[in-house]
Amino acid sequence: MSKKKIVFSGVQPTGNLHLGNYLGALKNFVSLQSKMQCIYCVVDLHAITTFQKPDELKKNVLETVASFLAAGLNPEKSIIFNQSAVPGHAELSWILNCVSRVGWLNRMTQFKDKAGSDKEKASVGLYIYPNLMAADILLYKATHVPVGADQKQHLELSRDIAQKFNNDFNCRDFFPLPEPLIQKNISRVMSLRDGTKKMSKSEESDYSRINLQDSADEIMKKIKKAKSDSEQIPDSLKSLENKPEALNLINIYSEISKVNLEKVLNEMSGKEYSFLKTKLAEILVSEITPIGKEIKKLLQDRSHLEAILKKGKRKASIIAEENLKNIREKVGLI
Numbered sequence: 268m269s270k271k272k273i274v275f276s277g278v279q280p281t282g283n284l285h286l287g288n289y290l291g292a293l294k295n296f297v298s299l300q301s302k303m304q305c306i307y308c309v310v311d312l313h314a315i316t317t318f319q320k321p322d323e324l325k326k327n328v329l330e331t332v333a334s335f336l337a338a339g340l341n342p343e344k345s346i347i348f349n350q351s352a353v354p355g356h357a358e359l360s361w362i363l364n365c366v367s368r369v370g371w372l373n374r375m376t377q378f379k380d381k382a383g384s385d386k387e388k389a390s391v392g393l394y395i396y397p398n399l400m401a402a403d404i405l406l407y408k409a410t411h412v413p414v415g416a417d418q419k420q421h422l423e424l425s426r427d428i429a430q431k432f433n434n435d436f437n438c439r440d441f442f443p444l445p446e447p448l449i450q451k452n453i454s455r456v457m458s459l460r461d462g463t464k465k466m467s468k469s470e471e472s473d474y475s476r477i478n479l480q481d482s483a484d485e486i487m488k489k490i491k492k493a494k495s496d497s498e499q500i501p502d503s504l505k506s507l508e509n510k511p512e513a514l515n516l517i518n519i520y521s522e523i524s525k526v527n528l529e530k531v532l533n534e535m536s537g538k539e540y541s542f543l544k545t546k547l548a549e550i551l552v553s554e555i556t557p558i559g560k561e562i563k564k565l566l567q568d569r570s571h572l573e574a575i576l577k578k579g580k581r582k583a584s585i586i587a588e589e590n591l592k593n594i595r596e597k598v599g600l601i
């Protein structure tokens with residue numbers, strides 16, 4: 268088996284990425300790109316498992332690419348492209364639909380959450396979404412997959428599918444079993460209004476999240492209004508167990524200032540949350556607003572963004588086509 272390490276990750280083109288996407292994914296993507304071959308894909312085929320307005324989908328794909336670049340991804344180092352541009356994703360996902368089992372998909376908790384109470388009305392695409400995700404990863408024989416904790420179950424499914432393919436077609440080690448890279452400290456940035464929910468684009472109140480394109484003023488207002496706690500900052504993590512909003516602010520501060528949690532608590536215990544909020548707002552403004560400005564600037568030049576996608580597509584296609592040729596051969600497709 269080839270020992271080469273290949274990183275693959277996918278981001279849904281929701282547009283308007285936020286602090287959760289930045290701390291939970293993009294920052295890590297950037298640090299990986301100087302260590303391994305990295306492939307970062309804007310997963311438009313996953314997006315359409317729930318209805319997307321066509322014009323918005325296009326806009327959101329470009330906005331996601333702009334956010335990648337503004338956060339520091341370098342198209343000379345990483346392969347950056349959109350999923351639908353490489354037809355191998357759809358082709359391999361069909362083959363894997365025939366390897367994956369109905370019983371496996373029935374256990375996926377994200378489908379249950381997303382399909383809601385009326386599962387009969389969910390698209391078939393939403394149901395087999397995890398098989399497409401396995402195809403994304405296996406098409407490049409990726410070995411490492413940076414994902415949020417919510418994608419862990421899907422990644423385990425990808426491993427099961429890879430293993431079953433290797434067994435069924437008698438080709439041990441053909442697909443490497445992809446390893447998740449889940450960030451320990453900050454697997455989840457939570458909503459500023461409800462510390463038990465993930466920060467999300469779909470939460471109604473804009474005060475629940477810091478968008479990468481927020482102005483300094485907006486960031487300061489949102490942090491000021493964020494839920495915290497009426498008591499002073501405690502000296503131990505244990506005292507924060509039932510205070511998810513307070514813990515979330517401390518977590519974000521620790522992550523973005525690169526000071527570990529214990530040290531933050533050491534420095535701040537006994538102070539009011541307003542002290543933490545002032546510091547947090549300052550550091551967020553200095554790290555996030557330049558990224559927001561860069562995103563806006565990049566969005567002015569659509570042809571530049573399209574050219575980056577095209578170049579990424581070319582590079583991704585070379586790997587995908589070579590692997591697909593061997594996959595077809597294994598399966599017995601002429």
Ligand code: TRP
Binds near residue numbers: 276310400403413421
């Ligand atoms: N399902 C992932 C999410 O919603 C996105 C995704 C699609 C992905 N394909 C992938 C992530 C392959 C990692 C690897 O976050």
